[in-house]
Amino acid sequence: MMVLDVDGTLTDGTYQVFDDGAFSKTFHTRDFDALTRMLGIVYVVIMTTSHDEVILKQVKRLQEASSIAKIWKQNNLIVINKSGRKIEVLEGLLKEKKFNWENVAYIGDAHNDIECMKKAIWTGCPSDAIAEVRENSNYISDFSGGKGAVYDFCMYIYNKNDMENR
Secondary structure (H helix, E strand, O other): OEEEEHHHHHEOOOOEEOOOOOEEOOEOHHHHHHHHHHHOOOOEEEEOOOOOHHHHHHHHHHHHOOOOHHHHOOOOEEEEOOOOOHHHHHHHHHHHHOOOHHHOEEEOOOHHHHHHHOOOOEEEEOOOOOHHHHHOOOEEOOOOOOOOHHHHHHHHHHHHHHHHOO
């Protein structure tokens, strides 16, 4: 199971707010390419504590894109929006899917990710994550949040698994 945070990890953590109150976020295409690859082999869990319509719209857009629609519509993609305490939500999901923490790769950048990172077998963070997250990461990407860090971590996990399974 690949679990990732949204703000500061899948995005750079900034919002662009318009006069009408609408806002936008910026995603890196490479990060979603990596998630597409991972969806073929593991559950991908996108988890945020905020009520995030933007990530829901991005996932829906990918589910409708003709070339990758089949992959993004698979049942191994889970988006958890407005999650509350991430550790409690993730422990419930692990129990439901009959997984344990040794099946979890987790990438995050902030305080609300640390509890999960202390339990996951593989952990990663963007280069601009807070110090405590970097201290709890097996892998620190050379890239910042929203700038390819998710791609980098996915390839690290993918290559590590590929080498271990040879």
